[in-house]
Amino acid sequence: MSKLRVTVWNENLHETRFQEIRDIYPEGIHGCVAGFLKDAGMEVSTATLAEEEHGLTQERLDNTDVLVWWGHMAHNDVQDEIVERVYRRVMQGMGLVVLHSGHASKIFRKLTGSDSELLRWREVGEKEILWVMNPAHPIVQGLPDHFILEHEEMYGETFIIPRPDEVVFVSWFEGGEVFRSGLTYTRGLGKIFYFRPGHEAFPTFFNENVQKVIINAVNWAKPGAAMPKVTLGEIKNPIMPIKDAKENTLAQLNVYKDEE
Numbered sequence: 001m002s003k004l005r006v007t008v009w010n011e012n013l014h015e016t017r018f019q020e021i022r023d024i025y026p027e028g029i030h031g032c033v034a035g036f037l038k039d040a041g042m043e044v045s046t047a048t049l050a051e052e053e054h055g056l057t058q059e060r061l062d063n064t065d066v067l068v069w070w071g072h073m074a075h076n077d078v079q080d081e082i083v084e085r086v087y088r089r090v091m092q093g094m095g096l097v098v099l100h101s102g103h104a105s106k107i108f109r110k111l112t113g114s115d116s117e118l119l120r121w122r123e124v125g126e127k128e129i130l131w132v133m134n135p136a137h138p139i140v141q142g143l144p145d146h147f148i149l150e151h152e153e154m155y156g157e158t159f160i161i162p163r164p165d166e167v168v169f170v171s172w173f174e175g176g177e178v179f180r181s182g183l184t185y186t187r188g189l190g191k192i193f194y195f196r197p198g199h200e201a202f203p204t205f206f207n208e209n210v211q212k213v214i215i216n217a218v219n220w221a222k223p224g225a226a227m228p229k230v231t232l233g234e235i236k237n238p239i240m241p242i243k244d245a246k247e248n249t250l251a252q253l254n255v256y257k258d259e260e
């Protein structure tokens, strides 16, 4: 079987601007995520905001089975044309794994139709416990029923999003809030997973359980069957003879306006 082709997209601004963040992620968050996905046997490339077309050319996307997305402070700098391109690929079946603040990215908001930047947040490095909601879900295989991140940014309900297909994780935070932190959606033929942790100021993506979730999610989100080729409005011969077939005598019903 050929390897799963993954592209890891990162804003890559915190890492290039702040030494403190570079100390945590010397190769950038994209470098860290790409590293453990490669170790899991995937064919991985990376793309960043500063690259031409944000590194997401049509050719790159056509050769991507699953796109991983991390963005935080520059969602509005992502060109609409590229968002549209990613959107079309998801509709055609490309998987999308959206991390942390990616809930407010143009692509996640377009796909879910949400004002998903709306939530509570607090950045004091408190403890987060992620609880598995469905132990049978492919994304949680190999995980314990809960795991702990000692320091994370807090996201709290109410999280204004459309109802997901499935809630895979719920997080508890030291300060008392809870959050739906692992969510699945289907849009067109594409599978989408949103995973909450991953604030840049903490080494979250080095956590073994976080890595397992992302590896599982990429495997889960890979494309299934291809979209059948259907021409809009095409009239097919019936596959079985139609008894008492009748001509449409109300053909005028299909005419919206009289021709000039």
Ligand code: ZN
Binding pocket: 072, 100, 101, 153, 198, 199, 200
């Ligand atoms: Zn954050």
